[in-house]
Amino acid sequence: MGYNKRKSEKETGRSGQYIMKRFNVTGICVPEENYMVDISGKIAQIKKLIDNRNYFTINRARQYGKTTTLYELRKRLPDEYLVVKISFEGLGDESFASPERFCPALVKQIVRALQFTSAEKEYIKQWENCHIADFDSLDDHITKMCREKKIVLMIDEVDKTSNNRVFLNFLSILRKKYLARAGGDDFTFHSVILAGVYDVKNIKLKLINAGLYTPTEGENKIYNSPWNIAVDFEVDMSFCPAEIATMLGEYEADHSTGMDIAAISNEIYAYTSGYPFLVSRICQHIDEKLEQNWNKDGIEEAVRMLLSEQNTLFDDLFKNIHNNEKLRELLYDLLFVGREIPFGIDHETIGMGFMYGFLKDANGKTRVSNKIFEMRIYNYFVLQEIIDADYSLNSAKSAIVHGGRFDMSVCLEKFRQHYAEITSGKDIKFLERHGTLLFLSYLKPLINGEGDYYIEPQIGDFRMDIAVQYKSEQFIIELKLWRGEEYQKEAHKQLLGYMASKKADKGYLLTFDFRKEKNKESKAEWVEFDGKKIFEVIV
Numbered sequence: 252m253g254y255n256k257r258k259s260e261k262e263t264g265r266s267g268q269y270i271m272k273r274f275n276v277t278g279i280c281v282p283e284e285n286y287m288v289d290i291s292g293k294i295a296q297i298k299k300l301i302d303n304r305n306y307f308t309i310n311r312a313r314q315y316g317k318t319t320t321l322y323e324l325r326k327r328l329p330d331e332y333l334v335v336k337i338s339f340e341g342l343g344d345e346s347f348a349s350p351e352r353f354c355p356a357l358v359k360q361i362v363r364a365l366q367f368t369s370a371e372k373e374y375i376k377q378w379e380n381c382h383i384a385d386f387d388s389l390d391d392h393i394t395k396m397c398r399e400k401k402i403v404l405m406i407d408e409v410d411k412t413s414n415n416r417v418f419l420n421f422l423s424i425l426r427k428k429y430l431a432r433a434g435g436d437d438f439t440f441h442s443v444i445l446a447g448v449y450d451v452k453n454i455k456l457k458l459i460n461a462g463l464y465t466p467t468e469g470e471n472k473i474y475n476s477p478w479n480i481a482v483d484f485e486v487d488m489s490f491c492p493a494e495i496a497t498m499l500g501e502y503e504a505d506h507s508t509g510m511d512i513a514a515i516s517n518e519i520y521a522y523t524s525g526y527p528f529l530v531s532r533i534c535q536h537i538d539e540k541l542e543q544n545w546n547k548d549g550i551e552e553a554v555r556m557l558l559s560e561q562n563t564l565f566d567d568l569f570k571n572i573h574n575n576e577k578l579r580e581l582l583y584d585l586l587f588v589g590r591e592i593p594f595g596i597d598h599e600t601i602g603m604g605f606m607y608g609f610l611k612d613a614n615g616k617t618r619v620s621n622k623i624f625e626m627r628i629y630n631y632f633v634l635q636e637i638i639d640a641d642y643s644l645n646s647a648k649s650a651i652v653h654g655g656r657f658d659m660s661v662c663l664e665k666f667r668q669h670y671a672e673i674t675s676g677k678d679i680k681f682l683e684r685h686g687t688l689l690f691l692s693y694l695k696p697l698i699n700g701e702g703d704y705y706i707e708p709q710i711g712d713f714r715m716d717i718a719v720q721y722k723s724e725q726f727i728i729e730l731k732l733w734r735g736e737e738y739q740k741e742a743h744k745q746l747l748g749y750m751a752s753k754k755a756d757k758g759y760l761l762t763f764d765f766r767k768e769k770n771k772e773s774k775a776e777w778v779e780f781d782g783k784k785i786f787e788v789i790v
Contacts, residue, residue, distance in 0.1 A: 272505065274535035276528055276562075280319045286534070288490050288527075289497035290320065294327055296486045301328065301403055305482045306429060306443040308409075310450040312608025313567045314528035316488055317446045321405050332441065333402045335364045340408035353417045354389040361404075374400075390424050394438050401441040410447035422451065423477040430480065450606060451478045489525030492516040498534070499545075510545035518550050524621035526608065528564050532557055551720075555703055558626050565627060571607050572631065578604055582628055585619060586708060587687045589715075592617040622705075629691065629706060636692040642673070644696050651697055657721040659728070659759055663788045664775045666693050666761075670790045671773075679765050686763045686790075687715060687730060694719070707749075714742075716749045727755045733764035733789065743780045750783065762789045 275285040297320070300307055309317050325334045337360040346356035362379045378396060383389050396402070412418040431437035445451050495516040503510055523529035536553035537544060544552070572579050577600045584590040594612040596602045601617055604610035609628075611620040619625045647665045651658050670689060674682055694704065702721035708714075715730040729746040733739070742760060750758045764773070775788045 272502075274531050274538055276314070276531045276535060278318075279322050280316075280531075281322070286498050286502050287319075288494045288530070290316075290323065290494070291327075292494075293320065293486050293488065294324055297324055298328065300482065300484075301332070301442045301444075304441055306425070306478075307445075307481045307484045308451045308478070309444060309446040309484055309486075309488075310448060310606065311488055312448060312526075312606070314564050315608065316527040318407055320488065321407055321444070321446060325405070328403065330369065331401055333365075333368055333370055333400050334405065335361055335368070335402055336405040336407065337361060337364050338407040339411045342411070347412050347417050350385050350417060350420060353421065354383045354385060357389070357421070358383050358392070386420060386424055390428065393424075393428065393440070397438040397440055403442045403444070404440045405444045405446070407446045409445040409451065410449040419477060426477045426480050445478075445481075448606065451481070488527070490520070490527060490530050491525055492520045495519055495525070495530055498530075502534075502538070506543065508543050508545050514547075515545055515550065518547055522550070522554055522622045524611070526621055526623075529557070529621065529623055532562075554623065557623060558630070558703070568607070568609065568624070568627065569631060571603075571609075572628070575600075575603065578609075581617075582609070582619070583632060585617065586625065586629060587632065588684055589708065625706065625708070630695075632688060633691045633695050636688055637696060640692065642669075644693070648697050655722070657698065657702070657719075657724060657726070659719070659726040660775075660777070660786045662694070662697060663759060663761060663786060666690060667773065667775050667788055667790050669693060682763070682765050686765075690730065690761065714745070718753060725753065725755065726759060727753050727757075728759040728761060731760065731762045733762050733766065743785060746785060747781060747783055756783060758783065758785045760785055760787045762787070764789055 272284060272286055280287050309320065311317055321336060325336055328334055337357075342356060342360070346352055358378060358381070362375060365375045365378060374396075378392075381388075381392055383392055409418075425439070425443060428437050428439035432439050492513070493516070496512050499510065499512045499516060502508075503512060519530055519533055523533065533550060533553045536556050537549050540556065541549050541552055543549075572582065581592070581600050581604065585592060592601075594601060594610075594615055594617045596605060596612075601610060604617075605612070608620055609624060611618055619628065647662075647669070651662045651665060670686075670693075673689065691704070698704070698719065698721050702719060704717055704719045707716040707718075714732075717728040717730065719726040719728060727746070727750050729742065729749060731739075731742045739762065742762070746758045746760050750756075773789055775786070778785050778787050
């Protein structure tokens with residue numbers, strides 16, 4: 252958004268017909284048809300890289316706006332550049348079977364892309380009427396065609412290649428020509444931009460994981476790459492609250508809902524951390540399914556809808572978690588065990604989670620990248636535990652839910668009994684790792700269909716704040732680890748602070764006591780603290 256001035260509530264689309272603008276989460280977003288964040292600042296940063304003749308990779312997670320960014324970048328580059336944008340998506344496995352297949356297929360894509368530029372017909376014919384049979388002839392032809400043209404080559408979906416060996420050979424050609432150009436000994440593309448999920452520097456890792464490549468003895472299996480000429484791409488492609496506000500501002504100009512744009516932008520960012528798909532999806536739900544309810548309640552309902560839906564982003568998320576045991580264990584340790592894990596992009600598992608968009612660097616600490624991903628991953632583990640469990644909660648539910656009301660104090664008391672039964676004979680290590688999971692897997696079936704829960708994990712302190720919504724009622728729970736009486740008093744203060752932020756008069760404190768002492772305390776009772784009632788349970 253922000254590239255075109257508002258003309259009226261209806262805008263002229265690519266077909267020339269008047270259309271109503273919509274939020275879009277599929278394919279390319281275009282300003283004439285979709286409400287879009289103003290990314291002109293990001294485009295300006297990328298343009299500087301092109302002006303400096305840099306080669307670089309835009310590697311970001313699925314549905315992170317890479318294709319839309321290339322689309323907008325192409326429109327905004329000056330006439331001095333001839334922008335050739337191609338994609339490896341749908342090119343077909345046969346095109347990567349060998350250099351003899353790949354090179355003509357590449358040229359054919361370039362020819363087609365040139366037809367949508369200002370290139371002269373004669374120049375396009377020179378690209379088309381050539382015999383390119385291998386990398387040597389492709390090398391020579393690029394030299395000829397780039398002698399008097401500043402060509403910016405964009406390749407989208409670059410990691411969709413089926414034979415990365417052939418692609419790596421192509422990168423070697425680009426690298427050789429890039430270095431020769433620096434010495435005045437060759438002509439080549441002015442700038443090359445590769446876009447995909449995998450960082451091309453790590454493309455061998457994808458090959459190895461897929462069983463398609465075996466490193467030679469002594470070869471660095473991940474980082475040995477012909478793309479080491481590329482500069483680092485440091486443009487932040489997530490949306491900050493101010494950028495989200497540009498999209499909402501255009502929407503508000505069209506619809507006059509009276510929304511507080513700054514507050515709504517900050518609230519959306521709090522859930523999404525600016526992940527482009529998630530930002531647009533929340534807005535789309537509010538606009539199309541929630542009667543333009545642009546307030547905190549509307550955002551919470553849109554988030555609930557998002558957490559319960561299937562989409563390609565979540566499908567990709569759980570495919571990668573399911574297929575990678577180390578990544579799955581790391582996520583479990585972060586969310587359920589509360590481990591403090593330093594962030595390190597060079598660590599294979601952390602780097603992979605970062606590349607997929609699951610993890611982020613939070614001041615040197617590894618964190619799940621946004622609240623929505625946190626909740627989906629929590630639910631993933633909780634649902635697995637529910638499926639694997641061999642007990643029924645029917646009798647407990649009849650005591651906990653009655654008259655359309657949910658009794659959280661009874662729920663925690665019943666959980667205390669349940670916990671004692673299912674953990675009998677388990678060692679301390681098991682309890683420390685799975686205590687939180689056992690509570691959430693106990694709670695979820697009881698509120699399913701009528702409510703949900705939201706979690707604020709405090710990693711490194713075995714502390715978790717949980718807001719449970721059941722119909723119109725909200726319950727504030729804090730989970731803690733027993734560390735002595737003084738620490739328990741501090742837990743009360745922390746819970747009161749969380750209750751105040753949620754405007755709650757009552758709170759619930761669930762403490763896990765993993766000490767080995769036989770006479771350790773187990774209780775469930777109401778206590779009063781600073782004039783507020785807290786139901787305290789120790790298991």
